[in-house]
Amino acid sequence: MIYGVISDTHCHNWSTFSEVxxxxxxxxxxxxxxxxxxxxxxxxxxxxxxxIHTGDLFHVRGNVSPSVLNPTIETFKKIVEMGIHPIIICxxxxxxxxVTNDVGSAINALKSVGCDVYNEPTMIRAPFSxxxxxxxxxxxxxxxxFMQAMEVTMGDSSQPVTLFCHVALDGVFARLSPKSIIxxxxxxxxxPNIKFIFAGHLHDHKKIDKNCYSVGAIxxxxxxxxxxxxxxxxxxxxxxxxxxxxxxAPKFVELTPEIDVEEIxxxxxxxxxxxxxxxxxSEIKDYRKLLEDYGAAGVSIVAKPKxxxxxxxxxxxxxxxxxxxxxDFIDAKYKSSPxxxxxxxxAERILSEV
Numbered sequence: 217m218i219y220g221v222i223s224d225t226h227c228h229n230w231s232t233f234s235e236v237x238x239x240x241x242x243x244x245x246x247x248x249x250x251x252x253x254x255x256x257x258x259x260x261x262x263x264x265x266x267x268i269h270t271g272d273l274f275h276v277r278g279n280v281s282p283s284v285l286n287p288t289i290e291t292f293k294k295i296v297e298m299g300i301h302p303i304i305i306c307x308x309x310x311x312x313x314x315v316t317n318d319v320g321s322a323i324n325a326l327k328s329v330g331c332d333v334y335n336e337p338t339m340i341r342a343p344f345s346x347x348x349x350x351x352x353x354x355x356x357x358x359x360x361x362f363m364q365a366m367e368v369t370m371g372d373s374s375q376p377v378t379l380f381c382h383v384a385l386d387g388v389f390a391r392l393s394p395k396s397i398i399x400x401x402x403x404x405x406x407x408p409n410i411k412f413i414f415a416g417h418l419h420d421h422k423k424i425d426k427n428c429y430s431v432g433a434i435x436x437x438x439x440x441x442x443x444x445x446x447x448x449x450x451x452x453x454x455x456x457x458x459x460x461x462x463x464x465a466p467k468f469v470e471l472t473p474e475i476d477v478e479e480i481x482x483x484x485x486x487x488x489x490x491x492x493x494x495x496x497x498s499e500i501k502d503y504r505k506l507l508e509d510y511g512a513a514g515v516s517i518v519a520k521p522k523x524x525x526x527x528x529x530x531x532x533x534x535x536x537x538x539x540x541x542x543x544d545f546i547d548a549k550y551k552s553s554p555x556x557x558x559x560x561x562x563a564e565r566i567l568s569e570v
Contacts, residue, residue: 217264217343217344217345217452217453217454218259218262218263218264218265218450218451218452218453219259219264219265219266219267219268219450219451219453220255220256220258220259220264220266220267220268220448220449220450220451221267221268221269221270221380221414221429221431221448221449221451222252222255222267222268222269222270222431222434222448222449223269223270223271223272223382223414223416223417223431223432223433223434223448224270224271224272224307224416224417224419224431224432224433224434225248225251225252225269225272225273225433225434225435226248226272226273226274226275226309226433226437227245227248227249227273227274227275227284227287227288228242228245228274228275228276228284229242229245229281229283229284230242230244230245230437232244232438232488232514232516233466233488233513233514240283241283241287242283242284245284245287246287247435247465247466248434248435248465249287249288249291251434251435251448251463251464251465252291252292252295252434253291253294253295254464255267255434255448255461256295256298256300256302257298258448258450258461259300259450260298260299260300262450262452264300264450265299265300265301265343266300266301266302266303266343267295267300267301267302267303268302268303268304268305268380268414269302269303269304269305269416270305270307270380270381270382270414270415270416270417270431271304271305271306271307271308271309271310271354271355271381271382271416271417272307272308272309272310272382272416272417273288273304273307273310273322273323273326274288274309274310274322274323275309275437276309277308277309277310277311277312278312278320278322280322280325285322285325288326289325289326289328289329292326292329292330292331293329293330296329296330296331301330301332302326302330302331302332303331303332303333303334303352303380304323304326304331304332304333304334305333305334305335305352305353305354305380305381305382305416306321306323306333306334306335306354306355306382307354307355307382307416307417308355308382308417310322310323310355311335311354311355314357315357316335316336316354316355316356317335317336318335318336321333321335323335334352334354335354336354337351337352337353337354337365337366337368337369338351338352338369339351339352339369339370339373339377340352342378344453345453347375347376348375348376348377348378348411348453349373349375349376349377349378350377350378350380351366351369351370351377351378351379351380351381352380352381353365353366353369353379353380353381353382353383354381354382355382355383355417356383358396359383359395359396359397359398362381362383362398363398366403366406366407370407373409374409375409376409376410376411377407377409377410377411378410378411378412378413378414379410379412379413379414380414381413381414381415381416382415382416382417383398383415383416383417384396384397384398384415384417384418385397385398385400385413385415385417385418385424385428385430386398386399386400386424387400387422387424387425387430388418388420388422388424388430389418389420398415400413400424400425400428401425404425404427404428410427411427412427412428412429412451412458413427413428413429414429414431414449414451415428415429415430415431416431418430418432419432419433419436419437419441419444419446420432420433420441420444420445421444421445421446421447421449421460422445423458429449429458431448431449432444432445432446432447433446433463434446434447434448434463434465435463435465435466436463436465436466436467436468438468439468439470439490441468442467442468442469442470445460445462446462446463446465446467447460447461447462447463448460448461448463449461466486466487466488466513466514467487467488468487468488468490469483469484469487469488469489469490470490470491470492471483471484471489471490471491471492471493472491472492472493473493473494480507480510481510481511484507484510484511484512485510485511485512486511486512486513487512487513488512488513488514488515488516489507489512489514489515489516490515490516490517490518491503491507491515491516491517491518492517492518492520493517493518493519493520494519494520494521495517495519495520496519500517500519503517504517538567539564539567542563542567543560543563543564546559546560546563547560
């Protein structure tokens, strides 16, 4: 049996590097929808029938624009018509309230085209096996509530279970507080019958353990996701093989002075690029054109002013006592001024007071 796993699509009218064409669809939204469709197509080519979304289909909590909702519904309608059965769990961005439920879930709209939607923890029998189950745990407000949802839903079941969830797993981002993440080893020790864990929520694909995966976002969505792995998964249950497919959406690429200039063309082509460099206005214009000629999908330049060395600058020996260094500075700076002695006297008074 083959199925696909996608996550954190964050369908939205994105602003950075975006535009709206004659079809009124945000181009970055369309890129995301194309990647969702690509995942479904890959599943179909492999002979699979299911595409599971592990949360955050939409981006803005409690407020989904029609120009986002309608193209998203149309995309999933095409997927269903392909013979692929989508299953979607509610992520924190899909929920209007603190908790996930039918009343406040934006993904309920996808039921209209044949998607299965889970806003509550739910266990079902896997469609390809009499002996395995699929467990869907949507977003839970904290780790204690997640573990409670696991306990209630799993019960004393000993049958093999594949867990699809929207939760912060350990081993993805080091900066996260231990209190906000789920320890996968503890989870597997508590429920040894878990066969696989596929977790959405953290926007970086990682194989955390032999059977535990952070799915990662379908595409990079912001500068904070530069250097993360975006894409989707193809799961083969017969061989227990999980394959990562990299996203074809533009990446967010940061250029710094340390990068070898010979590497820049390959890094830039087809991607959103931000360069932080010391430049004047004319240099910014030329460098922007260079990056565009390399094929950048979008360019942002953060220019830092070049350091200016003044011809009248006075060097100060910082190894000397402060009052001596200040006196030497005044002697050099105001050597021909009749006010030199008065300035030195005032400086001495200030230093003494300090």
